Amino acid sequence: MTSKSVDREAPPQGVLVIHPERDGRDSSRSAEARLEEAIGLSLALDLETRDAIIVPLRKRTPATLFGSGKVLEIAALCESLEADVVVVDDALTPVQQRNLEKAWQVKVIDRTGLILEIFARRARTREGRLQVELARLSYEKSRLVRTWTHLERQRGGFGVMGGPGETQIETDRRLLAEKIGKLKKELVEVRRTRNLQRGARQRHPFPSVALVGYTNAGKSTLFNRLTNADVVAQDMLFATLDPTLRMLDLPDGRPAILSDTVGFISDLPHELVESFRATLEEVKEADVILHVRDIATAESAAQAQDVRTVLERLGITVADRNVIEVWNKADLVDEELRDDLAGDARRQKPPAVLLSAVTGDGCEALLGTIAALVDDAEPVEIQTTEGAAIAWLYRNGRVMGRHDDDHGGVRLSVRLSPQALGQFEQLFPKAELRY
Numbered sequence: 207m208t209s210k211s212v213d214r215e216a217p218p219q220g221v222l223v224i225h226p227e228r229d230g231r232d233s234s235r236s237a238e239a240r241l242e243e244a245i246g247l248s249l250a251l252d253l254e255t256r257d258a259i260i261v262p263l264r265k266r267t268p269a270t271l272f273g274s275g276k277v278l279e280i281a282a283l284c285e286s287l288e289a290d291v292v293v294v295d296d297a298l299t300p301v302q303q304r305n306l307e308k309a310w311q312v313k314v315i316d317r318t319g320l321i322l323e324i325f326a327r328r329a330r331t332r333e334g335r336l337q338v339e340l341a342r343l344s345y346e347k348s349r350l351v352r353t354w355t356h357l358e359r360q361r362g363g364f365g366v367m368g369g370p371g372e373t374q375i376e377t378d379r380r381l382l383a384e385k386i387g388k389l390k391k392e393l394v395e396v397r398r399t400r401n402l403q404r405g406a407r408q409r410h411p412f413p414s415v416a417l418v419g420y421t422n423a424g425k426s427t428l429f430n431r432l433t434n435a436d437v438v439a440q441d442m443l444f445a446t447l448d449p450t451l452r453m454l455d456l457p458d459g460r461p462a463i464l465s466d467t468v469g470f471i472s473d474l475p476h477e478l479v480e481s482f483r484a485t486l487e488e489v490k491e492a493d494v495i496l497h498v499r500d501i502a503t504a505e506s507a508a509q510a511q512d513v514r515t516v517l518e519r520l521g522i523t524v525a526d527r528n529v530i531e532v533w534n535k536a537d538l539v540d541e542e543l544r545d546d547l548a549g550d551a552r553r554q555k556p557p558a559v560l561l562s563a564v565t566g567d568g569c570e571a572l573l574g575t576i577a578a579l580v581d582d583a584e585p586v587e588i589q590t591t592e593g594a595a596i597a598w599l600y601r602n603g604r605v606m607g608r609h610d611d612d613h614g615g616v617r618l619s620v621r622l623s624p625q626a627l628g629q630f631e632q633l634f635p636k637a638e639l640r641y
Contacts, residue, residue, distance in 0.1 A: 220290050223248055225240050228263045247324060251320070284310045293317075293320055297318055318345060318473075321474070322475060340390065343389070414492045414493050415462050416496065421471050423534060424563045428561075435450070479516065495522075495527055497531050530559060535564075584641075585620060588617070588638065589617045589637065602629075603626060
């Protein structure tokens with residue numbers, strides 16, 4: 207029984223990772239860092255990296271991206287490595303992808319296709335799977351090939367005459383259009399349900415806090431630390447995709463709703479941004495956005511700019527929102543540099559919070575910063591003798607002070623959001639309020 211199961215286990219596919227270094231590309235990130243990220247993306251698909259190279263690219267060749275000499279050189283390298291897949295860390299046109307596969311005799315995936323494959327594997331909820339499938343089909347629509355199910359090497363039609371003719375291309379186009387239309391209809395219903403759920407949450411007087419950040423910045427680890435949840439947190443790009451919401455206890459007992467969203471990455475495919483727009487509505491509706499940064503990497507500043515770029519594509523202007531920069535992974539920085547970073551965090555406007563989600567150092571300071579932002583309303587003096595009203599205020603507001611009189615009455619100084627204050631007045635009309 208054991209030997210048979212071992213026989214059925216497919217060996218890992220060997221991959222050659224290529225980063226084309228184009229002239230004029232964003233110089234804020236080194237070619238070596240980009241190559242390392244591409245290797246990490248390949249690892250997320252359980253591909254075995256046989257080799258990884260940087261290829262200087264002075265100009266893009268329309269047919270193959272690379273020049274003819276470099277194409278032949280890479281073909282020989284693929285053969286010597288016995289590679290099954292070549293990952294090109296750039297966007298390839300359908301023609302370039304097809305021509306490179308013919309020249310190298312291996313499966314070729316560009317950066318967009320690679321990220322889409324990872325998302326397809328990681329999505330767990332029905333909405334997530336629908337969004338990923340829609341993004342993949344939109345990507346494949348221009349290619350008119352059957353590659354959205356596996357990393358198989360064979361592509362194109364299946365006619366006995368040796369190639370897809372006009373009839374097959376039209377059939378492919380029609381099938382893709384029908385499936386895209388069906389997925390869009392299903393997503394409309396799923397999004398309607400999500401909007402109803404969001405509306406129900408907004409009727410409760412809880413502030414909302416959303417985590418955003420570059421993939422592998424430690425968002426899920428911080429989410430688990432703050433909420434005592436058990437969301438999957440691995441040292442891997444895109445370890446989690448589906449958004450998760452949990453209650454968060456702020457100082458003085460006031461709760462908030464914390465949401466963990468999908469991680470961002472440089473050159474995030476347009477198809478994914480559009481497909482995940484509904485999921486990322488959690489960020490647009492949040493009272494506070496926590497921008498989690500991996501402060502231990504030299505690419506931290508460049509990654510932070512990539513996150514801001516994606517947020518702007520979603521219509522979120524960071525300067526107009528309550529955003530707290532969370533400088534995570536302080537435990538991976540040596541002590542001297544950590545002191546310098548702490549000073550930089552305090553001097554930043556608005557100040558950042560330096561912490562370690564793994565050890566918990568700095569998390570209390572973060573909670574205090576969040577509480578200060580969501581409690582920007584002036585305290586309200588409330589006099590009541592109803593125990594239910596007092597308990598409600600402790601659950602849904604931030605109690606700043608309390609005085610018990612000799613007649614069983616209680617006077618509380620409470621910070622409440624306008625929505626919470628209106629709800630309290632409806633629930634407990636006998637309470638006396640002084641603004």
